[in-house]
Amino acid sequence: MNEMAIFWLLLLLPTACAGLCLLLRSPQAIMRVVGAGALCQGAVGAAAALKVLRGGQAILSSNGWFNLDALSAFHLLVMMIVFSLSSLFAWGYFHEEMSEGQLRLRLARRFGALWFGSMAAMTLVLISNNLGILWVGIEATTLLTAFLICIHRTAASLEAMWKYLIICSVGVAFAFMGTLLVAASTAGVLPSDEALLWTRLVASAGQLNPMMLKAGFLFLLVGYGTKAGLAPMHTWLPDAHSQAPAPVSAMFSGFLLNSSLYCILRYLPIMEGGAGMAGWGPRLLLLFGLVSILVAAVFIYFQRDVKRLLAYSTVEHIGIMAVGVGLGGAGAAAAMFHMLNHSIAKSLTFFGAGRVGQHYETHEIGKIQGMLRSCPAWGAGLFAGVLALIGAAPFAIFMSEFQVLKAAAGSHSWWTLGLFLGGAGMVFMGALRHLIAMAWGDPSITRVQRTGWLEGAIVVVPCLALLALGIWMPQGLQDAVRQAAAVIAGGKP
Amino acid sequence: MSSWIDGVMVVLILTNLALLGTSRITVCIRIIALQGVVLGTLPMLAGEEVTLRLALLTTATVLLKGVVFPWLLLRAMRKAEIQREVEPYVGYILSVMVGLLSLGGSVWLAQGLPLPGPMAGTLALPVALFMIFVGLFTICSRRKAISQILGYIVVENGMYAFGAVILDEVPTLVELGVLLDVFVAVFVMGVAIYHIRREFDHMDVDQLDTLKG
Numbered sequence: 001m002n003e004m005a006i007f008w009l010l011l012l013l014p015t016a017c018a019g020l021c022l023l024l025r026s027p028q029a030i031m032r033v034v035g036a037g038a039l040c041q042g043a044v045g046a047a048a049a050l051k052v053l054r055g056g057q058a059i060l061s062s063n064g065w066f067n068l069d070a071l072s073a074f075h076l077l078v079m080m081i082v083f084s085l086s087s088l089f090a091w092g093y094f095h096e097e098m099s100e101g102q103l104r105l106r107l108a109r110r111f112g113a114l115w116f117g118s119m120a121a122m123t124l125v126l127i128s129n130n131l132g133i134l135w136v137g138i139e140a141t142t143l144l145t146a147f148l149i150c151i152h153r154t155a156a157s158l159e160a161m162w163k164y165l166i167i168c169s170v171g172v173a174f175a176f177m178g179t180l181l182v183a184a185s186t187a188g189v190l191p192s193d194e195a196l197l198w199t200r201l202v203a204s205a206g207q208l209n210p211m212m213l214k215a216g217f218l219f220l221l222v223g224y225g226t227k228a229g230l231a232p233m234h235t236w237l238p239d240a241h242s243q244a245p246a247p248v249s250a251m252f253s254g255f256l257l258n259s260s261l262y263c264i265l266r267y268l269p270i271m272e273g274g275a276g277m278a279g280w281g282p283r284l285l286l287l288f289g290l291v292s293i294l295v296a297a298v299f300i301y302f303q304r305d306v307k308r309l310l311a312y313s314t315v316e317h318i319g320i321m322a323v324g325v326g327l328g329g330a331g332a333a334a335a336m337f338h339m340l341n342h343s344i345a346k347s348l349t350f351f352g353a354g355r356v357g358q359h360y361e362t363h364e365i366g367k368i369q370g371m372l373r374s375c376p377a378w379g380a381g382l383f384a385g386v387l388a389l390i391g392a393a394p395f396a397i398f399m400s401e402f403q404v405l406k407a408a409a410g411s412h413s414w415w416t417l418g419l420f421l422g423g424a425g426m427v428f429m430g431a432l433r434h435l436i437a438m439a440w441g442d443p444s445i446t447r448v449q450r451t452g453w454l455e456g457a458i459v460v461v462p463c464l465a466l467l468a469l470g471i472w473m474p475q476g477l478q479d480a481v482r483q484a485a486a487v488i489a490g491g492k493p
Numbered sequence: 494m495s496s497w498i499d500g501v502m503v504v505l506i507l508t509n510l511a512l513l514g515t516s517r518i519t520v521c522i523r524i525i526a527l528q529g530v531v532l533g534t535l536p537m538l539a540g541e542e543v544t545l546r547l548a549l550l551t552t553a554t555v556l557l558k559g560v561v562f563p564w565l566l567l568r569a570m571r572k573a574e575i576q577r578e579v580e581p582y583v584g585y586i587l588s589v590m591v592g593l594l595s596l597g598g599s600v601w602l603a604q605g606l607p608l609p610g611p612m613a614g615t616l617a618l619p620v621a622l623f624m625i626f627v628g629l630f631t632i633c634s635r636r637k638a639i640s641q642i643l644g645y646i647v648v649e650n651g652m653y654a655f656g657a658v659i660l661d662e663v664p665t666l667v668e669l670g671v672l673l674d675v676f677v678a679v680f681v682m683g684v685a686i687y688h689i690r691r692e693f694d695h696m697d698v699d700q701l702d703t704l705k706g
Binding site: 003007130132133135136139140142143146147150153154155159160161162163165166169170173174176177180183184185187188189192193195196212215239241242259409 | 577638655664666670688
């Protein structure tokens with residue numbers, strides 16, 4: 001197939017689905033389109049990603065504006081997994097509300113259109129080779145997802161939406177300044193119409209103005225870091241995640257934040273190639289990562305709301321990815337593997353927290369007891385998911401965290417190793433304490449939640465995948481992870 | 494042309510200081526409108542010659558930042574029945590002093606960061622840093638949600654000023670994409686204010702504090 005056709009298909013398919021959602025006349029039909037559309041898009045995206053990862057050859061459009069290399073292909077694959085799972089889950093999640101008539105047509109239409117719209121915007125982020133368009137895509141995701149947070153309009157959800165909108169818009173504006181400074185660094189090196197093309201920037205990184213690059217990277221790290229949820233710019237994150245409906249929270253944690261971290265990763269090879277700057281960019285990222293892990297650990301230990309707990313756990317895991325990439329080499333590959341594992345596990349736990357929360361009509365940890373008995377399917381899913389998230393063996397996250405640790409030991413960064421272990425240990429204890437309280441004990445409600453086969457599958461499949469990946473990592477995945485890490489390292493394996 | 498550009502930069506500095514010292518929101522919105530119009534002429538001034546692309550870009554920017562944004566903001570104010578005072582946490586005179594201090598700071602910072610090539614010597618970078626600071630300060634120091642939108646626009650304007658002077662040939666598509674994003678951002682924020690006003694019966698940011706921990 002023509003390479004331009006792939007890119008246009010990836011962008012236009014979700015846009016068309018968004019338009020379709022606005023035309024449909026019943027919430028049920030819209031939810032069906034959400035599920036089916038996401039599966040179609042997932043198939044197309046996965047096919048394109050696998051083509052790149054298998055062939056080991058990036059697809060670059062002839063005008064140079066679109067580029068799908070191993071890094072973006074791997075991200076695209078993770079995104080398709082998260083979106084397909086969340087879209088299928090949305091059916092079960094909104095089912096009761098739809099049958100009770102609470103989810104009115106207007107809200108369902110808005111959900112469907114914004115859902116697919118944000119999917120298109122994230123795809124645009126992943127496939128654009130022009131760093132200006134990359135920024136446009138990230139800002140578009142902020143605007144499109146803002147109203148997804150307050151689908152259920154309450155005072156708290158509006159507050160969360162406003163904070164998200166302002167903090168992320170201003171944060172992402174900083175990234176725009178960074179983009180401009182990086183473009184300014186190309187003066188006299190690249191012709192101005194190529195100044196923002198990533199492939200050109202990487203190729204001529206050595207001749208760029210290092211002062212401008214450094215200043216630009218600071219703005220970029222703070223800007224995209226705000227949206228990626230790196231501490232201390234993470235303040236919007238727990239509010240937005242706790243107030244959004246569960247499928248939206250899963251999409252936020254499972255992919256929205258990764259797409260913003262991806263933007264920072266795009267700039268790393270340019271920084272590394274810059275004159276006399278080897279190690280400067282990754283070291284900064286490593287620092288933000290460690291701060292994120294420690295801040296999250298404290299808030300998780302003293303948390304009272306299960307969705308906020310999961311949100312802080314996301315801050316921790318984004319931090320772990322930043323640490324892995326910051327360590328470089330094997331660490332970057334481990335970070336990519338970790339991203340896949342985290343996205344699967346976090347989607348599963350947000351689904352579980354959402355459905356368990358619906359059953360108990362609260363998200364307060366203290367009021368949820370005996371969830372294994374009263375919500376057999378989702379309680380077990382949430383239980384297994386949190387166990388995976390805190391790094392219990394033999395789940396896959398244990399393996400990827402172990403690989404990050406090994407990379408830290410390999411580069412003799414003992415401080416990193418110690419702080420990471422301390423933070424992860426505190427998260428382990430804190431989250432386990434809450435989890436045990438929620439899993440057992442006398443259920444305050446006697447009613448048992450019923451779930452259909454589709455929901456059962458959404459619980460079982462991710463659990464099995466996490467277990468399988470923890471025990472055995474297929475050769476294809478190892479190659480994919482290594483290729484993605486090689487892109488971050490600037491093409492050096 | 495460079496003297497014209499510096500003239501525009503001075504006007505931008507003055508509008509920002511005026512913004513910090515103004516107590517009525519409608520006046521603030523008009524100041525932002527003036528800033529937008531002045532800003533819109535920058536690509537034209539920075540370009541070597543007047544091309545169709547530059548003319549289009551200038552028109553789009555002036556219309557958007559000078560007319561559409563103020564209209565959206567005034568409409569949001571009317572719909573949400575917002576009272577006219579800014580209600581700052583930090584007094585007006587003190588705000589202007591902070592503004593002047595940050596102007597000095599931006600000039601000092603920009604000196605450590607000489608622009609390469611033909612852009613050297615313009616005020617673009619110090620003014621951009623100054624506007625980013627004023628915008629952030631407005632966001633943090635004013636109680637009304639609408640002031641936060643104004644702050645966001647000032648931050649964005651600062652970056653636009655920098656971009657217009659630094660890059661003579663950013664692809665039109667990217668510039669239009671950026672303008673579109675900012676337009677949608679202001680629009681969405683206006684709608685959000687309306688909903689907040691309806692739900693809370695106020696729009697003071699200091700009362701949006703139930704979510705903690």
